[in-house]
Amino acid sequence: MVDIVVMKAVSADNQAHADAVRKILDENRIVGLNLVSSPGAGKTTLLERTIRDNPDFRIAVIEGDVFTDRDASRIEAAGAPAIQLNTEGACHLTANMIEAVLPKLNLAELHFVFIENIGNLICPAGFPLGEHKRVTLLSTPEGSDKVQKYFLAFNTADVVLVTKMDMAEAAGFDISFVRKELEAVNPKAKFLSLSALTGQGMERWYEWLRSLKAK
């Protein structure tokens, strides 16, 4: 049974709350990651496998959803602590929500806090949550034309993860087109492709996470 915290967005001074979140993370040498994508792009599945494959990573997850505690239940079943935030209509998380729930976690013990944002490729892009790195996911069935169409989600990413590579061929997904568009929109972004179902490409994702670990 997951506790659900119902939150209201307070965007007026989002940056001040984001700074406060960053301070708490840094004081505890925790790496914070903000996962942004469309609904069903595979954020929770990525986290489930990351937790199961890496018992040496001490991970907690803050799950953002409009309604339901489904994702937090999946994370707990995978073996990591999870906090479920429900926005009850709001289309993105805000930093005040993260600041309010961080103290519920056992911060001294954690390496990583993943924040799974609301499934939405538009609104979350404008709201930093105090994360160190923003990870934007694009699943292959969504199509190769999304980087320019959802410019801000890709322009503000530190890493772009192409997910569901096992479905790339069936979806007619053109990864070289995506890479080319990303180079125009955000040349500094790291670009990884993987399948959390088959395991393809997961090791490079884990290597990158390992390189960020601060304790």
Next chain:
Amino acid sequence: MVDIVVMKAVSADNQAHADAVRKILDENRIVGLNLVSSPGAGKTTLLERTIRDNPDFRIAVIEGDVFTDRDASRIEAAGAPAIQLNTEGACHLTANMIEAVLPKLNLAELHFVFIENIGNLICPAGFPLGEHKRVTLLSTPEGSDKVQKYFLAFNTADVVLVTKMDMAEAAGFDISFVRKELEAVNPKAKFLSLSALTGQGMERWYEWLRSLKAK
């Protein structure tokens, strides 16, 4: 080459603008449909095939995107007139945008105006556009757990279309679970499943459209 109309949302009196849109549609005996889904769920592909398979349907499309005119170009290539609306950041269309561009269409000739909303399963649900029917799409790779998670998009739908049925098996999609959840959330919604790639289920969609035709 597609004309792009850049629009700002004016939500204060959205309902008044929606009423004005409905009046224009009714005066011209045009059926208006508002397509709502996640990015990449297949709205444009559905429309392309619907246009190509039904030369007797006189269709126009109002394409909503945050950026780019990609979708309107695809619709024009499929043989129907299209108007591209760019919201430049806004996460849904509003009725004032539709009211402003409807007069650009040859209304006397049309049977259907499809409004392809911004790819977003959250924000568009709260903004009626004057449509007669709202169609919410759920593509099988997004997963079977979305009806409760994105409650409002499904609760406000007249039709729920499960798309990309060709990928259902690879995605482990459980259509009976989706149908069961939809019966709880919105028992009056029509429920159809199809693949615009293989053609599976398209005839039932066309039959439903034919039943709505007003001239």
